[in-house]
Amino acid sequence: xxxxxxxxxxxxxxxxxxxxxxxxxxxxxxxxxxxxxxxxxxxxxxxxxxxxxxxxxxxxxxxxxxxxxxxxxxxxxxxxxxxxxxxxxxxxxxxxxxxxxxxxxxxxxxxxxxxxxxxxxxxxxxxxxxxxxxxxxxxxxxxxxxxxxxxxxxxxxxxxxxxxxxxxxxxxxxxxxxxxxxxxxxxxxxxxxxxxxxxxxxxxxxxxxxxxxxxxxxxxxxxxxxxxxxxxxxxxxxxxxxxxxxxxxxxxxxxxxxxxxxxxxxxxxxxxxxxxxxxxxxxxxxxxxxxxxxxxxxxxxxxxxxxxxxxxxxxxxxxxxxxxxxxxxxxxxxxxxxxxxxxxxxxxxxxxxxxxxxxxxxxxxxxxxxxxxxxxxxxxxxxxxxxxxxxxxxxxxxxxxxxxxxxxxxxxxxxxxxxxxxxxxxxxxxxxxxxxxx
Amino acid sequence: xxxxxxxxxxxxxxxxxxxxxxxxxxxxxxxxxxxxxxxxxxxxxxxxxxxxxxxxxxxxxxxxxxxxxxxxxxxxxxxxxxxxxxxxxxxxxxxxxxxxxxxxxxxxxxxxxxxxxxxxxxxxxxxxxxxxxxxxxxxxxxxxxxxxxxxxxxxxxxxxxxxxxxxxxxxxxxxxxxxxxxxxxxxxxxxxxxxxxxxxxxxxxxxxxxxxxxxxxxxxxxxxxxxxxxxxxxxxxxxxxxxxxxxxxxxxxxxxxxxxxxxxxxxxxxxxxxxxxxxxxxxxxxxxxxxxxxxxxxxxxxxxxxxxxxxxxxxxxxxxxxxxxxxxxxxxxxxxxxxxxxxxxxxxxxxxxxxxxxxxxxxxxxxxxxxxxxxxxxxxxxxxxxxxxxxxxxxxxxxxxxxxxxxxxxxxxxxxxxxxxxxxxxxxxxxxxxxxxx
Numbered sequence: 001x002x003x004x005x006x007x008x009x010x011x012x013x014x015x016x017x018x019x020x021x022x023x024x025x026x027x028x029x030x031x032x033x034x035x036x037x038x039x040x041x042x043x044x045x046x047x048x049x050x051x052x053x054x055x056x057x058x059x060x061x062x063x064x065x066x067x068x069x070x071x072x073x074x075x076x077x078x079x080x081x082x083x084x085x086x087x088x089x090x091x092x093x094x095x096x097x098x099x100x101x102x103x104x105x106x107x108x109x110x111x112x113x114x115x116x117x118x119x120x121x122x123x124x125x126x127x128x129x130x131x132x133x134x135x136x137x138x139x140x141x142x143x144x145x146x147x148x149x150x151x152x153x154x155x156x157x158x159x160x161x162x163x164x165x166x167x168x169x170x171x172x173x174x175x176x177x178x179x180x181x182x183x184x185x186x187x188x189x190x191x192x193x194x195x196x197x198x199x200x201x202x203x204x205x206x207x208x209x210x211x212x213x214x215x216x217x218x219x220x221x222x223x224x225x226x227x228x229x230x231x232x233x234x235x236x237x238x239x240x241x242x243x244x245x246x247x248x249x250x251x252x253x254x255x256x257x258x259x260x261x262x263x264x265x266x267x268x269x270x271x272x273x274x275x276x277x278x279x280x281x282x283x284x285x286x287x288x289x290x291x292x293x294x295x296x297x298x299x300x301x302x303x304x305x306x307x308x309x310x311x312x313x314x315x316x317x318x319x320x321x322x323x324x325x326x327x328x329x330x331x332x333x334x335x336x337x338x339x340x341x342x343x344x345x346x347x348x349x350x351x352x353x354x355x356x357x358x359x360x361x362x363x364x365x366x367x368x369x370x371x372x373x374x375x376x377x378x379x380x381x382x383x384x385x386x387x388x389x390x391x392x393x394x395x396x397x398x399x400x401x402x403x404x405x406x407x408x409x410x411x412x413x414x415x416x417x418x419x420x421x422x423x424x425x426x427x428x429x430x431x432x433x434x435x436x437x438x
Numbered sequence: 439x440x441x442x443x444x445x446x447x448x449x450x451x452x453x454x455x456x457x458x459x460x461x462x463x464x465x466x467x468x469x470x471x472x473x474x475x476x477x478x479x480x481x482x483x484x485x486x487x488x489x490x491x492x493x494x495x496x497x498x499x500x501x502x503x504x505x506x507x508x509x510x511x512x513x514x515x516x517x518x519x520x521x522x523x524x525x526x527x528x529x530x531x532x533x534x535x536x537x538x539x540x541x542x543x544x545x546x547x548x549x550x551x552x553x554x555x556x557x558x559x560x561x562x563x564x565x566x567x568x569x570x571x572x573x574x575x576x577x578x579x580x581x582x583x584x585x586x587x588x589x590x591x592x593x594x595x596x597x598x599x600x601x602x603x604x605x606x607x608x609x610x611x612x613x614x615x616x617x618x619x620x621x622x623x624x625x626x627x628x629x630x631x632x633x634x635x636x637x638x639x640x641x642x643x644x645x646x647x648x649x650x651x652x653x654x655x656x657x658x659x660x661x662x663x664x665x666x667x668x669x670x671x672x673x674x675x676x677x678x679x680x681x682x683x684x685x686x687x688x689x690x691x692x693x694x695x696x697x698x699x700x701x702x703x704x705x706x707x708x709x710x711x712x713x714x715x716x717x718x719x720x721x722x723x724x725x726x727x728x729x730x731x732x733x734x735x736x737x738x739x740x741x742x743x744x745x746x747x748x749x750x751x752x753x754x755x756x757x758x759x760x761x762x763x764x765x766x767x768x769x770x771x772x773x774x775x776x777x778x779x780x781x782x783x784x785x786x787x788x789x790x791x792x793x794x795x796x797x798x799x800x801x802x803x804x805x806x807x808x809x810x811x812x813x814x815x816x817x818x819x820x821x822x823x824x825x826x827x828x829x830x831x832x833x834x835x836x837x838x839x840x841x842x843x844x845x846x847x848x849x850x851x852x853x854x855x856x857x858x859x860x861x862x863x864x865x866x867x868x869x870x871x872x873x874x875x876x
Binding site: 276 | 455460471550554563564575579580587651652660668669679680692693695697698702703704728729736737745746753754766778785787791871873
């Protein structure tokens, strides 16, 4: 089947990220979607070709309407942002019978009712996963994954800039203004930070979340919005002394009297998972009647995290372009004829770090014997914990953490350690994973 | 449009939960799916009608094959569990041209390749969201939400029983055998706990996750599996002293050499979000190339959490029963003509708890004045933090946490407090949410 032809509006941070992800993962994406997804036409006033390897094969114009009006384009991806001309472009694309994917939360929160109504009449889709919480598939989770539930409330950290500032204020005991200036330098905050720190960006996202949770029209103007600029480092510290963290939350709650829609700084008990979401990360906690609480965590902004959501929408839309059963989501995510025959490794070839616990005689040289056995196999030791011998006993527990090593090496080392006269019984070994994200 | 007719196999914990959720949320579900979803035929050897209000309107048989062979049934939901006769029933349903929804991880992990191949040939869907991590929509998130990514690794707490045991061992310094016995009494662990504590259940789920992440066939027999019964309370304590938590993880990782598939106890740095997932809760951490790390948290078992996933699958399958654009996922989750006109509350009517900080004279009676103002409006105080006056100053900061109250009451109270002679300047008030899940 021919690839789907995508017209991309905007080649800035998210537009560039989307171009790069679609190109880098083209094969993986086609294996999932059943056909290729190709950007064939793009609109941008200016862009940096050095950041976009392969862009030379794409027709680029500075006239976004030319892309929207091109009959060869199946799907328009709007990544310009802002209200206008984004609104006009999206409505034009719909009128032209094209499906639309957008990351534009301001557009959807304010003009979504109009846009969806036009799309409904024209029979096209408007997908907007990237508009809320960046790469976290929260729209899909709430709209489809929790479709069997009555949703009771949603509470989300949905602005990374605000969360970065509050995290720094807590970690380093710094003042709001001080951290904001740094965030601006690091590029986490805009030169005009109003949208982020005054909660407007979060209110856009909350508007969307509330609609898909409760089945109500988008009503941005009814969100109560409060920023974080009045929070002092003393507040952060007092809250901590009382067992709380301060987070800038968007809260949507269904009550008997009506729906609460509010964005404001909020104290949360520090043992809650969401209270421990730090830095620029986002998280959305959803309470629903059947499933109970579920939480979704990830990067809420940035070029490739946002692109991840845009591409997921492109795959979803691509599936609707034909009605064949082959266009459904494949059982195992990838098309049946596109499964790969990757080798599953035997456990001996697996690499992890290790925790080792052994019982050894409390006399000189024992630790040296053990570390020599490990060292001979290239196993580095990260930490050692040696306990006092229990009252009246000759044996002491020795605990070690190692760096990453191949399981086979560790098995051999353990056999040799267990053979030492000075070590009693078996060595307990538990694998250790740092689960670092980079 | 007529409701979709569902045949339910099994009226036990999950079957009963599914029946109850579909009935309780029938209206909400129909508003999303565009048509009703009704259980019209069920198979169960025995069941308790007292737990299933409304079951009297459903035809119940003790012959599951009668349901699978009934030409009036559109979708078969298999909630019997185990390998046989579940496998035979599912294959028969497929052969009869029916779509299938199942929560059966053992069945999918071991016989999924055969089942999906049969479904593919017959053009029907087999949906299995409930098979992994209960109510967390993790299949949907990985298979669709991250479709633009190359997935690098997945690490999941995907067995609630094991996580409950390890959490109790840490919290209370208890031994494995001791906690297991309690978990059995509480109904968190089966009389034969082998599947849970030896990691077989987790290996079933990991098999499925790895296939949808990497696009490889299901290969349960290649998962390296280790249980938690060898972990001692000393190991838990030593790990903690070193800054780690022990969790029973399923890990699937793509390396240059091949795919690692392993279930074993694992030390994780205690500052990681997933290290703080406690009790019977599940969480899956996914590292992908574009989006980076994302985490999905929720109840991994239980009647209604699992039913939540079963119903989400039913809604998905229902959408494929016709090819009309009207059967797509609606933009705002609910069908455009099924949006409701719920009132959005003005902020004065919102109810939360509060943190208050004020600066007051350091003399007797001040606190009494403040608490009287609050008490007169029915505002209860949860905690007070009174600091020493800074060197040479007459004013002390007073911090209070209140219980939940209506915003309007609080605004009035704050105005009165600010009018007190003994209180200087403005009162800082930050809202407080406990975000309790029940």
